[in-house]
Amino acid sequence: MSSYNFAGKHVLVIGGTSGIGRAVVEHAAAQGARVTAAARNTGSADLPTGVAIEHVDLTSTSSVESLFERIGAFDHLVLSAGPGAMGGIRELSSEQVRPFMDIKFWGYYEAVRAAADRIAKDGSITLVGGAASRKHAPGRPMMAAINAALEAFGKANAIDLAPIRVNVIAPGLVDTPAYAGMPEEIREGMLRGYAASVPAGRAGLPSDVATAATFLMGNTFITGTVLDVDGGVHVS
Incomplete structure (x- = not known):
């Protein structure tokens, strides 16, 4: 984890009950933040003591606006939701x-729009995208398009929403419950294949991305950037 102390800060993580979002919740809470985890599916969430859990449906403008009305003042927003x-x-x-x-x-768009006039002026917004934006592979044209759009959206809003900081994280393959439905031998083969193809020699873990997210929240001189957390896939 980074050395930032988030005592007195309120962090909202949308997509915060599983995978990368859950790891961000755990890291931020461990570093002293008051954390709210919001997601569409909240029933089975088993999060650290003190973490508030809220329901939100990113496909509904009214649901997103209601979430921000309920949670009150906050300092940092992390968006980590949506399948590939x-x-x-x-x-x-x-x-x-x-x-x-x-x-x-569009769900991220609605959340950033709802946050814009509510988030602390010295706060930050972090969008979790994906390496598919620039590292192309067969069968992923929409993953490429969506994540590339998020990167452009993040950079533009770093200007429009300043002094609020806006950044994007582009993870490579991360071993999360999103792949739990795959046959085990196919999932393991996918992870092994990725590990063999990147300089880091392994697939990512949710904690790798969570560490990057807390770094971006805590470092007040970083905005308008895309941070690759991918094991070196772009140089392989």
């Missing part, structure tokens, strides 16, 4: 991929 749209253009119609854009782009 796997499949090539021959396999996926626009109707099939539109829900992925609705969550991971």
Whole structure:
């Protein structure tokens, strides 16, 4: 973990009950923050003591606005929600991929818009995107498009929302519960293949991305950047 002390700070993590978002919740809480974890599915969340849990549906403008009205003042927002749209253009119609854009782009848009006039002026917004924005692979055109859009959106808002800081994290392959539904041998093969292809020699862990998120929240001289947390996939 980074050495930043978040005592007295309120961190809101949307997508905070599982995977990368959950790791961000745990790291921020361990560093003294008051943390609110918001997600569509909150029933099975087992989070650190003191973490508040709120429901939000990123596909609903009214649900997003209601969340920000309920939580009150806050200092940092981390957005880590939305599955990847796997499949090539021959396999996926626009109707099939539109829900992925609705969550991971338009949902983020709604959250940033709702946060803009409520977040502390010395606070930060961190969007979790993905390495697919610039490291292309078969069957991922929509993952590339959505994550590239988030990177441009983050950089533009670092200007429009200043002095609020806005950054994007672009993780590579991270071993999260999102892959739990895959047959075990396929999941393990995917992780091994990634490990063999990158200089770091392993797939990512949620804690790798969470450490980056707390770093971006705590370092007040970083804004408008895309931080690659990918084991070196862009140089492999």
